[in-house]
Amino acid sequence: MKALVRWGATLGLVGSTLLGSVFAGSFPVLALTEQQIKEKLDSVPVYLVTNKEGLPLSRPLPNAEKPGGSVTGVYMSRQEAQSFIKELQGVQGKDPKIQQMVKSLQVTAVPLGVIYEQLQQSKNQSERLLFAFKPVEREIKGAMELLRQSGQQVNQFTSVPIFAVRFSPDQGYVPIQLTSDKEQLIPLFLSKQDAQGLLTKIKPQFPKADIQVIDIDGVIKTLQDKNDAWLNQVVLVPSQESREYIQTLPTENAPKTAPARPQQR
DSSP states (O other), rough: HHHHHHHHHHHSSSHTTTSSEEEOOOOOOOOOOOHHHHHHHHTTTEEEEOOOOOOBBBEETTTTTTTOOEEEESSSHHHHHHHHHHHTTOOOOOOOOHOOOHOOEEEEEEEEHHHHHHHHTTTTOOEEEEEEOOOHHHHHHHHHHHHHHHHHEEEESSSSSSEEESSSSSSBOEEETTTTOOOOOEHHHHHOOHHOOOOOOOHHOTTTOOOEEEEEEHHHHHHHOOGGGGGGEEEOEEEEEEEHHTTTTSSSSOOOOOOSOOEOO
């Protein structure tokens, strides 16, 4: 979790400061390595439901789909992961062993980059652990509203939505500058509210500015496949809930753990 601690110390309250001032500059062209992609994803905490040993709660996949594989939920909201545990604990008539197991469940946070790394390392394994992402319902609704406002016909959004602020629909993304060290960044927000805050700030200067809705899968694929200059400045901005959680993490000796073998249910 050290990556999350560093992120929290650097950005502080992103929503209130908007990360600094808008910056329009040029960036050097450098291809991203797998490690750089992981480090970008590490800025976002995700939440697993685990037992007290930190093993993810999972269920086996149907043999026809992925023989020997299993899947575990990856929540974008710590609160929603906790609600899922409470729901399980409230179910009546469980086997005593299952009842005891459910009592020990907890929410464990890991950097998104760790999930990405594990998926990359196990993609050719038959008995791999797959991850089913659980987006925040509020952000799904916000993404669909924006897509409909842009004229798109959408009935569902099946991935984790990402919100990017553009100068206009046919221009590039709005870069910003950290006031602490003048580092130039292009924020991709996991919260529509945070993106709206930046949009409101730049609207007087750029009346055609808008919010583009993309998804985490598209972001990762772009980082993997493209060699565009601006990708070096991309930074993923966690939701306010996650930023507040990051602020609670110890700054020294914070463990950075990957999901171990799952505990199945």
